[in-house]
């Protein structure tokens with residue numbers, strides 16, 4: 154399946170400058186806002202020794218934090234190459250390079266080549282991809298125990314803000330677009346995939362974001 158999305162467009166939005174800021178903030182203040190909320194919610198499910206698959210993790214501060222908290226190893230799949238130099242620097246600095254594999258590519262396309270993981274995380278990612286269904290379908294198939302997901306809540310003002318941003322980005326000739334996908338349908342898809350979904354909870358850091366943690370029903 155070919156990717157729908159040009160990595161060059163994603164790099165224009167998710168650039169090295171943004172990556173540098175994210176790393177500096179993490180190193181000085183730790184996780185904050187929505188990322189901290191999601192990491193905490195996932196950690197309460199138990200992550201000791203767990204394998205983590207993070208989709209669109211950027212520099213990877215969430216899986217880095219979970220690894221520092223006792224998780225085993227992580228794989229990050231990213232569409233934008235703009236995060237990579239700062240991600241490598243962060244991993245080297247925290248002596249985590251041998252526990253993290255970073256892959257570049259569209260998760261929906263590369264999913265069949267990935268190994269299942271105990272925990273799959275998608276933080277602020279479905280809203281940056283046009284096709285939520287194959288994305289969550291692949292996440293559900295690869296998650297052994299837990300899926301942690303954040304997304305913009307579906308409200309007129311969230312749609313308005315993302316619409317305005319899309320127009321501004323469009324004026325620059327960049328093909329990247331943001332999306333507000335139907336929350337009930339996304340949660341329904343996770344439930345159908347066998348996850349007991351808790352939430353959505355409103356997140357503290359960004360008013361317009363919600364989170365769910367899906368836990369696989371015990372077999």
Ligand SMILES: C[S@@+](CC[C@H](N)C(=O)[O-])C[C@H]1O[C@@H](n2cnc3c(N)ncnc32)[C@H](O)[C@@H]1O
Pocket residue numbers: 163167175188208209210211212230231232233258259260261275276277278281282
């Ligand atoms: C808003 S950023 C969030 C980055 C990081 N999760 C954070 O919160 O700091 C969304 C990220 O998702 C990535 N992304 C979107 N769709 C993707 C896909 N299909 N496969 C891999 N990465 C994807 C983008 O490249 C971008 O880095």
